[in-house]
Amino acid sequence: MSLGEFDLIARYFSRPAARRDVLLGVGDDAALLEVPADRLLVAATDTLVEGRHFLPDAPADAVGHQSLAVNLSDLAAMGAEPAWALLSLSLPAADEGWLEAFAAGLYSLAERHGVALVGGDTVRGPRVITITALGFVERGQALRRDGARPGDVLFVSGWPGEAAAGLEALRRGREPEAEHPLVRRYLYAEPRLALGRALRGKATAAMDVSDGLLGDLGKLCAASGVGASVELERLPVSDALSREHPLADCERFVLSGGDDYELLFTLPAADADALESALGPLCAVHRIGRIEALAGVRCMRDGQPAPVAVPGYDHFA
Ligand code: ADP
Ligand code: MG
Numbered sequence: 001m002s003l004g005e006f007d008l009i010a011r012y013f014s015r016p017a018a019r020r021d022v023l024l025g026v027g028d029d030a031a032l033l034e035v036p037a038d039r040l041l042v043a044a045t046d047t048l049v050e051g052r053h054f055l056p057d058a059p060a061d062a063v064g065h066q067s068l069a070v071n072l073s074d075l076a077a078m079g080a081e082p083a084w085a086l087l088s089l090s091l092p093a094a095d096e097g098w099l100e101a102f103a104a105g106l107y108s109l110a111e112r113h114g115v116a117l118v119g120g121d122t123v124r125g126p127r128v129i130t131i132t133a134l135g136f137v138e139r140g141q142a143l144r145r146d147g148a149r150p151g152d153v154l155f156v157s158g159w160p161g162e163a164a165a166g167l168e169a170l171r172r173g174r175e176p177e178a179e180h181p182l183v184r185r186y187l188y189a190e191p192r193l194a195l196g197r198a199l200r201g202k203a204t205a206a207m208d209v210s211d212g213l214l215g216d217l218g219k220l221c222a223a224s225g226v227g228a229s230v231e232l233e234r235l236p237v238s239d240a241l242s243r244e245h246p247l248a249d250c251e252r253f254v255l256s257g258g259d260d261y262e263l264l265f266t267l268p269a270a271d272a273d274a275l276e277s278a279l280g281p282l283c284a285v286h287r288i289g290r291i292e293a294l295a296g297v298r299c300m301r302d303g304q305p306a307p308v309a310v311p312g313y314d315h316f317a
Helices: 005-012 060-077 096-112 162-171 181-188 193-199 213-224 239-244 247-256 269-279
Strands: 022-024 039-049 081-091 116-124 128-138 153-157 205-208 227-231 263-267 285-292 296-301
Touching: 005 096, 005 116, 039 060, 060 081, 060 096, 060 128, 060 181, 060 193, 060 205, 081 096, 081 193, 096 116, 153 269, 162 181, 162 239, 162 247, 181 239, 193 263, 193 269, 205 213, 213 227, 213 247, 213 263, 213 296, 239 247, 263 269, 269 285
Parallel strands: 081 116, 227 296
Antiparallel strands: 039 128, 081 128, 153 263, 153 285, 205 263, 227 285
């Protein structure tokens, strides 16, 4: 690369780690990290490929944000506290403007959540970004997909579907710079780390919505060996979404959109009211259905079965 691989790393990805558990960060052959003795290490990795996970003309700071956010969302969905990240970067050229903005977006999110970038790899190739995020959770407290039980109440956080509508707006040619709430939501969605932590020891199951609410709910149900019913009239539709789209489209975005980093979770019915109130100040949560013994996911409208067809995203479908 024109800038030189080592100059590039030194210039953009070598901010000193602000964490005392980083004994050795970027610069040696590998990082040395101090894992708390009483907790489990939680590890997640996700790859973003240009043209598939982000648009070629996406603002670089948003790409930096998203590549970390998608990983922190996985840690949030486990109830983990994030600590460290590794960045594997494949780039066609050392474009300094792009790198500067990418690093700014990545570090800004990292610093907000106390995450230290402790290493990575830099190669020339198509633009592909892989981040590995590491964090901790107390033994026995992790949120898993496999604990939902019949009778549990099903919740989703925040406003799923906004990011998918924002992406569609971009694809239709809206300028990425536009101060458009849906576009901003797509480019800079915030992982629900505080909510994930608050659900530890309380939710019977949880996962983040990355491939669409209905598809991901199907995965949660399959892992738990249960089914679920979703009350369509209870789906959260944000003002920003309903201002731009007719109700039927809003419903499609909410049920099939990913990229918002919302959490899908289940609470025991006896605790649901109290927990719902307790979570309120932290982030909006919406009761959208319940877990049932009969396998499969069923949508209901006004108490009647209401089939909807919104397949989840499958890279190899
Ligand atoms: P090695 O050849 O030993 O794998 P590299 O030259 O790939 O070492 O990397 C040198 C150092 O820079 C290592 O500590 C590595 O973790 C770090 N590093 C390389 N690329 C990145 C990156 N994109 N972001 C953060 N750290 C990086
Ligand atoms: Mg290397």
